[in-house]
Amino acid sequence: MTFHAKFSGYADPALHAAGLYIGGKWQSGSGITVLDPSTGNLLAEVADAAIEDAQRAVDAADAAAAGWRATPARQRSEILRRWYQLMTQHAEELATLIALENGKALADARGEVAYAAEFFRWYAEEATRIPGEFRHTPSGSHNILVDHEPIGIAVLITPWNFPAAMATRKIGPALAAGCTVILKPASETPLTAYAMARLGEEAGVPPGVVNVLTTSNPGGITNAMLADPRVRKLSFTGSTGVGRVLLAEAAKSVVSCSMELGGNAPFIVFDDADLEVALDGAMIAKMRNAGEACTAANRFYVQAGIHDAFVAGLTARMKSLKIGPGYDPETQCGPMITQNAVRKIDRLVSEALAAGARATTGGKPLTENGYFYPPTVLENVPVNASIAREEIFGPVAPVYKFESDDEAIRLANNTEYGLAAYIYSRDLKRAMKVGKRIETGMLGINRGLMSDPAAPFGGVKQSGLGREGGVTGILEFMEPKYFAVDY
Numbered sequence: 001m002t003f004h005a006k007f008s009g010y011a012d013p014a015l016h017a018a019g020l021y022i023g024g025k026w027q028s029g030s031g032i033t034v035l036d037p038s039t040g041n042l043l044a045e046v047a048d049a050a051i052e053d054a055q056r057a058v059d060a061a062d063a064a065a066a067g068w069r070a071t072p073a074r075q076r077s078e079i080l081r082r083w084y085q086l087m088t089q090h091a092e093e094l095a096t097l098i099a100l101e102n103g104k105a106l107a108d109a110r111g112e113v114a115y116a117a118e119f120f121r122w123y124a125e126e127a128t129r130i131p132g133e134f135r136h137t138p139s140g141s142h143n144i145l146v147d148h149e150p151i152g153i154a155v156l157i158t159p160w161n162f163p164a165a166m167a168t169r170k171i172g173p174a175l176a177a178g179c180t181v182i183l184k185p186a187s188e189t190p191l192t193a194y195a196m197a198r199l200g201e202e203a204g205v206p207p208g209v210v211n212v213l214t215t216s217n218p219g220g221i222t223n224a225m226l227a228d229p230r231v232r233k234l235s236f237t238g239s240t241g242v243g244r245v246l247l248a249e250a251a252k253s254v255v256s257c258s259m260e261l262g263g264n265a266p267f268i269v270f271d272d273a274d275l276e277v278a279l280d281g282a283m284i285a286k287m288r289n290a291g292e293a294c295t296a297a298n299r300f301y302v303q304a305g306i307h308d309a310f311v312a313g314l315t316a317r318m319k320s321l322k323i324g325p326g327y328d329p330e331t332q333c334g335p336m337i338t339q340n341a342v343r344k345i346d347r348l349v350s351e352a353l354a355a356g357a358r359a360t361t362g363g364k365p366l367t368e369n370g371y372f373y374p375p376t377v378l379e380n381v382p383v384n385a386s387i388a389r390e391e392i393f394g395p396v397a398p399v400y401k402f403e404s405d406d407e408a409i410r411l412a413n414n415t416e417y418g419l420a421a422y423i424y425s426r427d428l429k430r431a432m433k434v435g436k437r438i439e440t441g442m443l444g445i446n447r448g449l450m451s452d453p454a455a456p457f458g459g460v461k462q463s464g465l466g467r468e469g470g471v472t473g474i475l476e477f478m479e480p481k482y483f484a485v486d487y
């Protein structure tokens, strides 16, 4: 791996890992360029794994599997706990790395590191509480004993928007369950994944238990791994489009899949909401990671009586945000991940404006270097505009006016996604009644942030399959085994 000179000023050299990590060995290489999204300049170049490297990673995960599975839960737990502590000790360097390669503001990057490390602490605890069952059959003929066994080698594929947290949310439960893994991080943000693997090594993760590959051929590499009968799990976080392709590929070898896919979260504000609380929540739900979050509020449905005050308040807050490189401590809204991301946002906003929407702030890309789009509020957006159907993944808040509860529910559910939703009302009974009718895996009531390692994260409809985190997250990496026992 080679680093641009600018990079070394920001991050701890101890975290500069060197390329592919297979079987506890580092293999340097080149071929994948990592850019600073605030300038478009080269930050680093990392190794580009070929199919043979992926096969070696599966061999390494296989060689380590029996030993890791037999390692007592308490010992697995202590390794995860050390990894959590090391991430916490190195929080500032990890946050800087994330801010550099992803572009998000340092405050968001620090928040991500704390959230990411927490998955290791949570699963260090859960590793020692793997459940089983003992039951009596209704007929009285025998007893039912249910054990949970590690599912086998797991391939973990993660996106660029949370380079640390999406990895720990998978590695934590997989290792706690007794599985060995191969992590393929996103090509835009591999440095955080390699830095964390370095810390895992220091925490005592045995060689081969965690392997990390970067590649310019994600489809070829993943298909080769899924075709290997030793691989029994695919845990993917990313877009719904790629998720569909991977589900079809995994079907060929009937590999168990957990899918954390795209979202199109509605943010519903009722007339009886506390305006300031709703605006605070809106800023978190929209602007964490500058809108590049799967749970980001994508459609603001605001009841007629509070609509104008909400638009005015949101516009003032969005306008006041300081735009700049993520690693500048003053920045509140960093760049988008790529120029393509800016183009997509521009297309959605331009189409909405052409269809009659009005921008109360922002509304077109910034022209300076880097991939910047300004915080934008749109009002009078037609409910069938493409911006209401597609993930914006940027700092744009389209606001739609509604009259009745039934109308809000109908609009909120008018999407193939169902990951996250938000409701603001002082009337908890009303919020719960509406919430029960919203098709979503997660619902924030008077809260703009719902992610928590102790809670089940995931979506319904085309937002995914399975849940990460919480007490059930570990079961995604286990198979129940039923013993019919007569004694």
Ligand code: NAP
Pocket (backbone or CB within 6 Å): 157, 158, 159, 160, 161, 162, 166, 184, 185, 186, 187, 188, 215, 216, 218, 219, 220, 222, 237, 238, 239, 240, 242, 243, 245, 246, 259, 260, 261, 262, 263, 293, 294, 295, 391, 419, 458, 459, 463, 464
């Ligand atoms: P993406 O394009 O689907 O990529 C995600 C990962 O899949 C990357 O590592 C990518 O590798 C890899 N990939 C791409 N094509 C592949 C293929 N044919 N086979 C195997 N792997 C492949 O998504 P993204 O743009 O990185 O992330 C944004 C999306 O993720 C959004 O839709 C967002 O909502 C979703 N997301 C969901 C959650 C959740 O928990 N539900 C959380 C975060 C993000 P390369 O980088 O090398 O292309």
